[in-house]
Amino acid sequence: MKLRGKTALVTGAASGIGREIALLYAREGAAVAIADLNLAGAEAVQSEIEAKGGRALGLAMDVTSEAQVDQGIDRAAAALGGIDILVSNAGIQIVKPIHEFPFEEWRKIIAIHLDGAFLTTRAALRHMYRQGRGGAIVYMGSVHSKLASPLKAPYATAKHGILGLCRTVAKEGAAHRVRANVICPGFVLTPLVKNQIP
Ligand SMILES: NC(=O)c1ccc[n+]([C@@H]2O[C@H](COP(=O)([O-])OP(=O)(O)OC[C@H]3O[C@@H](n4cnc5c(N)ncnc54)[C@H](O)[C@@H]3O)[C@@H](O)[C@H]2O)c1
Numbered sequence: 795m796k797l798r799g800k801t802a803l804v805t806g807a808a809s810g811i812g813r814e815i816a817l818l819y820a821r822e823g824a825a826v827a828i829a830d831l832n833l834a835g836a837e838a839v840q841s842e843i844e845a846k847g848g849r850a851l852g853l854a855m856d857v858t859s860e861a862q863v864d865q866g867i868d869r870a871a872a873a874l875g876g877i878d879i880l881v882s883n884a885g886i887q888i889v890k891p892i893h894e895f896p897f898e899e900w901r902k903i904i905a906i907h908l909d910g911a912f913l914t915t916r917a918a919l920r921h922m923y924r925q926g927r928g929g930a931i932v933y934m935g936s937v938h939s940k941l942a943s944p945l946k947a948p949y950a951t952a953k954h955g956i957l958g959l960c961r962t963v964a965k966e967g968a969a970h971r972v973r974a975n976v977i978c979p980g981f982v983l984t985p986l987v988k989n990q991i992p
Contacts, residue, residue, distance in 0.1 A: 806884030808835025857910030928971030
């Protein structure tokens, strides 16, 4: 029970990697807020955690919406007792060659990964600094934070950008005992990956 007494908020936790993180954190004793566009999916993960005796809250949140992020993180902190851990995980993938990439789709990927990481970080840091008990921010990067693949221009660009945000948070957060790290997984078979396979 490494996380007993801690509260975590995981974005994109109705599915895939985020869902597994939420379930693992709950098994380790954390109270977990599951924030996702998909409220029914978030509530299903909440029920799964509660059925095993854990504490959880499913939240509807579009991580690109400043108001939804601020209100959702405030709500999670009020319901669960603050925010000790943020996992910025929500993400999508669209694969196309650069010369055919619609600008709207470029902007959508950049917004979900980078605006989402910024908005959730800002809202979580406000709680962590005020609480004065430190904290941890975990970003879901990718092997594409370090490398590139054809057809994944906005995804690789966004995942590289997360490194810069994380390094800045690590420097600013240190005085408040807030750590920041990026996880860079390779291939994980989730709906995000399955949707790329024709
Ligand atoms: N699957 C892989 O191979 C792999 C590898 C490296 C990194 N990643 C990263 O892991 C993260 C999770 O991916 P996954 O494979 O579990 O995908 P997934 O599709 O299973 O889950 C993504 C979740 O994010 C949610 N989401 C999408 N847009 C959102 C928004 N605007 N606001 C809130 N929630 C939103 C979806 O509803 C979904 O529940 C992503 O950041 C992805 O880039 C995945």
